[in-house]
Amino acid sequence: MSISLHFSEIADVYKFFNLDQPLKHPLVAVIDFSDVDEQVAENTRISCDYYCLLFKRYDGNNVKYGRKVVDFNNGSLMCIAPNQVLDLETDIDAYTEKEGWGVFFHPDLIRGTSLHDKMKDYSFFSYEVWEALHMSEKEKHIFYDCVQKLDNELHENIDTHSQSVIVSHIELLLNYCARFYGRQFITRKSANSSVIMQVEKILRDYFSNAGLKEQGLPTVKNLADKVNLSPGYLSDLLKKETGKNAQDHIHYYLIEEAKNILISTDKPVGEVAYLLGFEYPQYFNKLFKQKTGKTPVEFRNLN
Known part of the structure; x- marks a missing residue:
């Protein structure tokens, strides 16, 4: 009891x-x-x-x-x-x-x-x-x-x-x-390197196996749970080792996948946003512009 x-x-x-x-x-x-x-x-x-x-x-x-x-x-x-x-x-x-x-x-x-x-x-x-x-x-x-x-x-x-x-x-x-x-x-650099490798593999697998459409955007908590750390500790560990926190790592893979879809298909931006797990396309547009300096349409037209 x-x-x-x-x-x-x-x-x-x-x-x-x-x-x-x-x-x-x-x-x-x-x-x-x-x-x-x-x-x-x-x-x-x-x-x-x-x-x-x-x-x-x-x-x-x-x-x-x-x-x-x-x-x-x-x-x-x-x-x-x-x-x-x-x-x-x-x-x-x-x-x-x-x-x-x-x-x-x-x-x-x-x-x-x-x-x-x-x-x-x-x-x-x-x-x-x-x-x-x-x-x-x-x-x-x-x-x-x-x-x-x-x-x-x-x-x-x-x-x-x-x-x-x-x-x-x-x-x-x-x-x-x-x-x-x-x-x-x-x-604890050697142990931290193992965590970083796990994080990278989890995100690669997530974005390559249609996890976005089924589960929505990955969260820092989801990521931390998979490596048995708290969200705060994981973010600080990644920041110390790579210069990017956990949310930055998620956004990196997200934007890279967005670029792949925009270049390889002619899907409308709204549909691309949906495929990436965004409920509202404007949030995707804002994040993409923040991370790349271009809107999704501008990026597609340049490539």
């Missing part, structure tokens, strides 16, 4: 870990996991109304999140967006020498700040938990230093600078996340 927990306030995290909540900052928390007696029932689903950065290491064991096993032996960082669901299947009693920390901050903390506008750029919040950031010892020390400084600030008396300093510390953490994920894409 599964248990579903939803945390709407930062205070719920303190209650979950049986900790007293400091009264100073109700919208942000830093928790040292080595200081808490963590008890999580098996088959527990947890979601929150706020952002979570979770670094954890359990010697000698893996933790299963949903259908994927995350190796926490060396330590991994998960970045979780509001309302993202964690499916935990754990055996806490088996863990020894657990360590780690969690940073939790509510969207209201950053509302009206420059960080609020930048959150959409931190695409790692859309990754699945099994796509966690696996950090080197140096990276772990850098993160821990940032977390300690944030924690120290949370213990200071509140003044007119408190929010901006706290938000700055959080932004620094997120910027390091972006940097270290970039490093992870590079160090």
